[in-house]
Amino acid sequence: MSLTFDRPSQTTVATTVEALRKDFGDRAVTSHAVREHHSHGEGMRDAGLPDVVVFPETNEEIASIVKLCNQARIPVIAFGTGTSLEGHLKALYGGVCIDLSRMNNILQVNAEDLDCRVQAGVTREQLNAEIRSTGLFFPIDPGANASLGGMSATRASGTNAVRYGTMKENILGLTVVTPDGRIIKTGTRARKSSAGYDLTRLYVGSEGTLGIITEIQLKLYGVPERISAAVCQFDELSNAVNVVITAMQLGIPMARIELLDEVQMDACIKYSKLEGFAAKPTLFMEFHGTDAYVAEQIEQMKSITADYGGSDYRFADKPEDRTKLWKARHDAYWAGMSYKPGNQAFATDSCVPISRLADCIAAAKAEIAKTSLTCMIVGHVGDGNFHVQISFNPNDAREREQAETAAAQIARIAIGMGGTCTGEHGIGIHKLDALKEEHGEAVDVMRTIKKALDPNNIMNPGKTIPMA
Amino acid sequence: MIDLWQQQIKAAAAKGEKLAIKGSGSKLFLSPTHEGAALDTRAHSGIVEYDPKELVIVVKCGTALAEVEKAMADAGQMLAFEPPHFGEGATIGGMVATGVSGPRRAYAGAVRDFVLGAKVIDGKGDHLSFGGKVMKNVAGFDVSRLLVGSFGSLGVITEVAFKCLPLPKAEATRVFEMDSATAIEAMNRWYAEADPITATTWVDGELYVRFAGAAPAVNSAVQKRGGEALANDLDWWRDWREQRHAFFANAKELHRMSCKSTAPVLDDMATAIEWGGALRWVEADEANAAKLRYQASRAGGYASVWRGGASTHASAAQSLSEPLKEIHAKLKTSFDPYNVFAPLPLGEVAR
Incomplete structure (x- = not known):
């Protein structure tokens, strides 16, 4: 079985846009600038513009848009803050982009x-700002200040995943608008049960292909009594990687450990103006x-890092120092983008069994060494997940081709080591081939579900x- | 074995017959119906891959849970959701298919949170692999977790990869005499204050709290909270997990109520509390059951019969809205178009 889609006729599109304008007034926008802004994430900007962008404010409004589109067979693409990396937002067949930014309560x-x-x-930073006075926080932190709807739809994770898990472990339930425009609720306030299949897990990570997530019930955590951040530098990358592997095997409950x-x-x-550090392999912890508990964890970690040279x-215990440190980590993507003026970059997303991590990083680096490109590595290595950011000149077709070939090869290396092509960014349009390579016939069942x-x-x- | 099962499934599909997937039968009491020729998962047994350094174990469906736990304990590791066996030969397949987790559930996560990947034979006889054996994988739909708690309705789960965690270095259980309302408040507050808690149970006027982790952390929590030490703590928690405690033995009709963790206790029904307040075991007769279900829904959850009463599944099925029922049916058909396997599970599932 294969999926198909034909671009709707211009008349159908025009009729739908007209109907949306009638219902939503100036909340249905067709200007080129707005459509362009909604046509891509932070990944490669190979734009595919939607025909119209609508800004609904309620679940019912979303349901009405989806119903209309379902009748007219027009694509629907949900948009949070536009920070996805794998072309999730590109309107391949035009259609209606639903911008959820007004649903921010x-x-x-x-x-x-x-x-x-x-x-x-609601964005993750907005949530944390608004709940600060309760002494609680929400830990999942992809680099960008993404919307929680987008984070749910892409099963996002971040630097805290080792201790707090990813979106999939932290969502109790959802409200979803189905493709035929009905509003359903999955899960309950009770975090430990649901009737029937665990539909929440199916919608989380479905990248907007099964429905539009409109509300999310999330777990929160108490702000710990003590938070301590530390930085340790190494002469050899492999030593830093081995520190992480050892810490995981000993079960040290690190909140964050980033390479x-x-x-x-x-x-x-250079980008974040960090002072007093050398350009060496580094762990942010x-x-x-x-x-x-924190004192005990630090002692354990110190003995491990000492073993590996x-x-x-360097500690950052004051909130402002910690914020600066983690801001620098979260800005790693932008630091990479601006490392070579005029260059663009995209990131691979391999995740491998932790014992293969050092090998996989070395193999990835060797792959880039075959080209004339620059790459840099950043990773949530506690999970076996790392990103190779490949920098290239967007005006040089050969460089771009080299970058894409290397990225595909790095995904293949990870799959060959028993890993995956994507630990957190998702499939979008860029990893469809890798998904087939990784999952084989199982993709047929996914297609049947779709x-x-x-x-x-x-x-x-x-x-x-x-699609096929 | 896989080949044989694939043939068996294809033959059943062709003839319009049913197959009853079954392991040791330890959790059959949770399963509504079982028709057709038996497909005994215990014929496919053994640990496929276990290198403790990887923190991953890959196991065939018919492997005894006890065997897996023994292998992991020998390497200083555990399945962190502390799965109940409910019978001697409990299998890994049954554990995943029912999705039942134990006392550590509220603190470490549920079965599904530790499933990294799974293989399954669907109703067309195709052997498929979902997810993998790495800690994070967002490639495609998260089907391996959809299989958790699917009660064999989607296919024969043949192999599962789990994330392993190291056993805690230190563990101590303290007992506090207190009423249920105080206990619910304490469980919630202590956890929010980041005590290293891995299990909580309130029963018969006493709150049992298990602290676990690094020795200094456990010691400081124990000093801070006080309480009496529980001497035979390992046995106590095992008995509680396996529901061999007197509370379970004495209950004639036991209901399981899953609710928000701060929900008040129903004073007129004998109750035990665990999972920080989010799970309540309530003894209720038929007359009380309706009231219990009403209270549960007010507390954002469900109540259903666990043992000794009418079917758990009928009552919970009513709680699904029409569109949800349709989605369930479509998923079932996507995996099992010829209805070879058990019908849709609409019961409350203890995830």
């Missing part, structure tokens, strides 16, 4: 139950817990699941 905060319910347009190679560190020092620790739940293939068509 925090609907409930249940401090005692450690959960909250938010609309999909930057010497090139990435150089870029970050953070410890959460009670005073006693790590430097003395066909069953979205028979007209209007939900973000051409993404996530290969």
Whole structure:
């Protein structure tokens, strides 16, 4: 079985846009600038413009848009903050982009139950700012200040995943608008049960291809009594990697442990004006817990880093120092982008069994060494997940081709080591071939599910699941 | 074995017959119906891959849970969701298919949170692989987790990869005499204050709290909270997990209520509390059951019969809206177009 989609006729599009204008007035926008802004994420800007961008404010409004599109067989693409990396937002067949930014209310905060319910347009920074006074926080932090709807749809994770998990472990339930325009709720306030299949897990990470996530019930965590961040530098990348592997095997409950190679560190020092660091392989770490627990974790880590020739620790205990450090880490992508003026960059997203991590990073570096390109490595190495950011000149077709070939090869190396082509960025349009390579026949079942739940293939068509 | 099962499934599909997937039968009491020729998962047994350094174990469906736990304990590791066996020969396949987690669930995560990947034979007889054996994988739909708690309705789960965690260095259980309301408040507050808690149970006027982790952290928590030490703590928690505690033995009709963790206790029904307040075991007769279900829905959750009463599944099925029922049916058909496997599970699933 294969999926198909034909670009709707210009008349159909015009009629739909007219109907949306009538219902939404100036909240249905067709200007080129707005459509262009909604046609890509932070990845490669190979734009494919939607025909119209609509800014709904309620679940019911979204349902009405989707119903209209389903009748007219017009694609629907959900847009949060536009920070996805794999072409998730590109309107391959035009269609209606639903911008969820006006759905930015925090609907409930249940401090005692450690959960909250938010609309999909709430960003992770907004949520944390608004719940600060409750002594709670939401830990998942992809680099960008993404919307929680987008983070749910792409099953995002971040630097805290080792300790707090990723979106999939932190979502209790969802409200979803189905492709036929109905509003459903999955999961309940009760975090430990649901009737029937675990549909929440199916929608989380479906990249807008099964429905539009409009509300999310999220777990929250108490802000730990003590948070301590530390930086340790190494002469050899492999030593830094081995420190992480050892820490994971000992079960040290690191809140964060992030690797930057010497090139990435150089870029970050320059971009974020970090002082007192060398351009060397580096680990950024953070410890959460009670005073006693944090002190114990730091002692354990110090003995491991000493075994692998790590430097003395530089601590950042004051909130502003920690913020600066993690801001620099989160800006690694932008640091990489600006490392060579005029260049663009994109990032691979391999995740491998942790014992293969050092090998996989070395093999990836060797792959780039075959080209004339610059690359830098940053990773949530506690999970076996790392990104090779490949920098290239966008005006040089040969460089771009080299970069794309190398990225595909790096994904293949990871799959060959028993890993995956994507640990957190998702499939979008750029990794459809890798998905087939990784999952084989299982992709047929995914396609069957897509066909069953979205028979007209209007939900973000051409993404996530290969059409054939 | 896989080949044989594929043939068996294809033959059943061709003839319009059903197959009953079954392991040791330890959790059959949770399963609504079982018709057709048996497909005994225990014929496909063994640990496929276990290198403790990887923190991953790959196991065939018919492997005894006890065997897996023994291998992991020998390497200083565990399945962190502390799965109940409910019977001697409990299998890994049954554990995943029912999705039942134990006392550590509220603190470490559920079965599904530790499933990294799974292989399954669908109703067409195709052997498929979802997810993998790495810690994070967002390639395509998250089907391996959809299989958790699917009660064999989507296919024969043949192999599962789990994330392993190291056993805690230190563990101590303290007992506090307190009423249920105080206990619920304490469980929630202590956890929010980042105590290294891995299990909580309130039963018969006593709150049992298990602290675990690095020795200094456990010691400081124990000093801070006080309480009495529980001597035979390993046995106590094992008995509680396996529901061999007197509370379970004495209950005639036991209901399981899943709710928000701060929900108040229903004073007129015998209750035990675990998972930081989010799971309640309630003894209720038929007359009380409706009231319990109403209270559960007010507390944002469900209540359903666990043992000894009418089918758990009928009551919970009513809670699914029409569009949700349709989605369930479509998913079922996507995997099992010829209805070879058990029908859709609409019961409350203890995830």
